[in-house]
Amino acid sequence: MSAPAIPAACAHRPTHGGLVVPYVSFEHNGLPVFGGLDPGKRARAFENGLCQICARPLERLFYVLVRPQDVSVGYAPEPGLHPPCLMYSEKACPMLSGASATYRQGSVIARHPAGRPCDNPDCPCPATAPTVESQVRAGRKADDWDAWMLSTPQYELRRDADGKAVGIQLPSDPKRIRRVRVSAERKRALDMIAALLELGA
Ligand SMILES: [Zn+2]
Numbered sequence: 001m002s003a004p005a006i007p008a009a010c011a012h013r014p015t016h017g018g019l020v021v022p023y024v025s026f027e028h029n030g031l032p033v034f035g036g037l038d039p040g041k042r043a044r045a046f047e048n049g050l051c052q053i054c055a056r057p058l059e060r061l062f063y064v065l066v067r068p069q070d071v072s073v074g075y076a077p078e079p080g081l082h083p084p085c086l087m088y089s090e091k092a093c094p095m096l097s098g099a100s101a102t103y104r105q106g107s108v109i110a111r112h113p114a115g116r117p118c119d120n121p122d123c124p125c126p127a128t129a130p131t132v133e134s135q136v137r138a139g140r141k142a143d144d145w146d147a148w149m150l151s152t153p154q155y156e157l158r159r160d161a162d163g164k165a166v167g168i169q170l171p172s173d174p175k176r177i178r179r180v181r182v183s184a185e186r187k188r189a190l191d192m193i194a195a196l197l198e199l200g201a
């Protein structure tokens with residue numbers, strides 16, 4: 001698989017193996033670890049409303065990546081993304097594109113989705129300090145991803161007891177929800193709901 005085209009928004013970012021190095025990526029020995037989130041950069045992105053990929057300020061409409069377990073806690077644990085930066089990540093990130101099984105074994109970079117904690121127990125990547133979210137995430141299959149589009153007035157940070165930003169609040173009225181990756185399991189559930197709605201119509 002060839003590397004996807006880099007959007008203009010990310011043209012200024014360094015690349016590694018043909019992929020844009022997301023702003024929030026943890027760097028180890030001068031190399032980006034695509035699965036690791038740098039806690040300092042993550043905090044800076046949250047506090048300043050920056051895009052996790054290109055590091056520029058988010059605009060009027062932006063996306064947050066959301067998994068089912070994030071909905072249950074009410075916040076997205078990663079900084080937001082510009083729409084073009086999300087579209088790029090969907091193609092570049094094996095976990096979002098659903099292509100992870102087809103990537104070559106042995107390449108740390110290829111197995112790491114843009115900017116999120118590594119959940120491969122055999123991976124040689126340096127462990128970043130495990131956060132509560134990454135522990136919650138590690139216990140689940142990385143299959144279902146939605147992107148919620150929010151507008152600037154909805155940008156509200158969730159903070160822990162020490163006042164540290166841990167995520168972006170999920171409002172009850174996102175502008176839209178984009179299904180980024182749907183597992184076979186969830187597809188069956190969605191199909192069933194659609195069939196039931198049709199019966200009731
Ligand atoms: Zn961006």
Ligand SMILES: [Zn+2]
Binds near residue numbers: 119120123
């Ligand atoms: Zn890893």
